């Protein structure tokens with residue numbers, strides 16, 4: 001059985017978890033926090049989470065994990081069968097992660113961890129987020145799913161990253177940049193939240209976030 005390692009506040013951990021729930025893959029969860037401990041570095045090369053443990057060894061990087069799961073567990077596919085459509089689905093994921101989430105991540109220290117981020121960083125990140133979100137708007141279909149009429153891995157990623165980016169930009173800029181660029185974002189989020197797998201991830205995330213925020217405020 002797969003052992004998923006990380007913690008339920010992380011959107012990358014939740015991405016991996018959501019995909020396993022959607023695909024009906026049996027897995028256990030082990031709470032692991034990022035660190036540079038030698039024991040962890042043997043399981044995850046940069047000491048990051050998430051990673052999975054399989055019978056054949058550990059695997060890190062959430063997108064690599066998703067693609068492994070899709071190949072190893074073809075039941076309940078989350079990628080289109082057609083190769084061009086599959087690439088379009090991956091294109092959405094890559095934009096969401098490289099051009100949006102990775103920039104927003106630079107604000108998490110102030111938004112969630114009780115630290116501060118310089119005004120210069122906030123200005124730079126806002127510009128990058130504008131560019132990334134405008135780019136995504138040119139690609140996204142929302143008809144009703146982000147890649148078209150079928151729920152895919154890109155929805156798993158979009159739903160999780162939109163949640164974090166909405167929260168972060170409200171806290172840092174007092175504006176929900178996701179809603180500003182995608183006026184129907186709330187309906188899209190609700191649509192994904194009709195899925196039992198998303199409900200389970202959201203409930204676990206809420207509990208983990210409450211525990212995490214009460215700990216960081218101490």
Ligand SMILES: N[C@@H](CCC(=O)N[C@@H](CS)C(=O)NCC(=O)O)C(=O)O
Pocket residue numbers: 010011012013034046047048049050060061062063
């Ligand atoms: N590209 C990685 C990103 C994983 C990542 O950044 N995880 C964060 C938690 S959400 C982490 O472990 N951060 C600790 C660090 O950067 O050292 C993936 O997709 O799995």
